[in-house]
Amino acid sequence: MTNPNQEHNVSVPKLNPPELLKRTEPINDTWLQIIGVPLAVMPFVLFYLHEYGYKWRLFAQTFSWGIVSTAVTWQVLRWWVMRVRQWYADRTQFRQRLLMTFGGYLLFTIPLQLAETWTVSQLDLTGLIAPPEFPRVYLIHLVMALLFAFVVGVIYESMYYLEKNREAILEAESLKKVALQSQYDTLKNQVNPHFLFNSLNSLSSLITEDKKLAGEFLDELASVYRYLLQEADREVTSLRSEVNFIHSYLFLIQKRFGPAISYTIQIDDPWLDTLLPPLTLQTLVENAIRYNVILPEKPLWLNIHTTDQGQLQVVNPIQRKPLRVTATPIGLGTLTDRFRRxxxxxxxISDDGEEFRVTVPLIRR
Known part of the structure; x- marks a missing residue:
């Protein structure tokens, strides 16, 4: 037989973020270009100095020409990187993006580098550079250009992959927070409508019967809703705050049920500053009330206490209601999921047939 005290876990509906428009964010690569362009030029400069003599005029000409031509080639390849990222923007499309990126590097770099090697000898102002020897010089320049293009391409792809990975982590954290907030809002709504309605009915009766007690009731009701407002944006709160809240909450519950419900709270001082999710105690108390018979001739007692191991326990006798409870199980299952998330x-959670016990781990600061 299923224990009505123990609810089934409630799955949080999958939250699908709005589909993002395909767009390419600007690449933050200024420093990469400032450092990379001169580095790419130097092997070619050293090649010309080794081939035609270590002359300052030759160094100045080849270095200047190399800076201009490499910067232009870099921008062409950079444009290609941006285009490929538009086509294969997802982090999972790594293979397609890699093949297209480096395939484009081959297609662009080969003709550009061959043209540059020929042009340098034609625009030589020093008179030191001979027409490039074919195919030796062309192949050496092509291998150097492709090697550097592929190194820079790996850097670009690594930067992009890390950025996408960071975005995925942030999105997962955001979805987790949204899910937790949704669960917390559900718990607050569990407290808000029905509890408020019942509390106002009790208050209405007390106003005519005992104005002093009605004032106390109103103060405790204000304390309950003040706590809900204060803890709305927190993932955890102190056990001290939870205990103060549950005292107010149980005061109102007891005025509703009278002698049909009683409770004891025994919290050792060393554990008062430990942490737990807000509304944990309210959820456990509400779970006990929802699934058990509460009558003057069969009262329900609640025992809330801490253990020597730094745990919080909420215990109640099992007095199953004879009828199936149709209320949506949003309490204990949701609380379990909140702890997990x-x-x-x-x-x-333990049930020996006589007592239902929930042990809550407390978090040290």
Whole structure:
């Protein structure tokens, strides 16, 4: 027989982020170009100096020409990188993006480098450069150009992959926070409508019967909703805050049920500054109330206490309601999922047939 005290886990609906328009973010590669262009030029300059003599005029000419031509080639290849990223923007399209990127490097670099090798000898102002020997000089220049293009391409792809990976992590964290906030809002709504309605009915009766008690009731009701507002944006809160809140909450519950419900709270001082998710105690108390018979002749008692191992326990006798509870199971299952999504140790739920016990791990600051 299924224990009505123990709810099934509630799966959080999958949140699909809005589809992003395909766009290419600007590449932040200024420093890469400032350092990379001169580095790419130097092997060619050294080649010419080795071939035709170590002359300052030759160095100045080949270095200047190399800076201009390499910068132009770099911009062509950079444009190609941006285009490929538009076509294969997803992090999972790594293979397609890699093949297209480096295939384009081959197609662009080969004709550009061959043309540059020929042009340098034709525009020689020093008179030192002979027409390039075919195919030796052309092949040496081509291998150097392709090697450097591929090295820079690997750097670009690594930067892009790391950026996409970072975005994926941030998106996952964002979805996790949205899911947790959705669960927390559900818990707050669980407290808000029905609880408020019942509390206002109780307050209405007390106003005519006992104005002093009605004032106390109103103060505790304000404390409950003040706590909800204060803890709305927090993932965890102190056990001290939770205990203060549950005192107010149980005060209101007890005025509703009268002697049909009683409770004890025994929290050792060393654990008051430990942490747990907000509304943990309210969820466990509400779970006990929802699934158990509460009558003056069969009262329900709740025992909330800490253990020597730094755990919080909420215990109640099992007094199953004879009828199937149709309320949506949003309490204990949601709380279990919240602990899991926050990366906290799991709740321990036990049922020996007589007592239902939930053990909550407390987090040290």
């Amino acid at each position: 926050l990366g906290l140790p799991a709740l321990v």
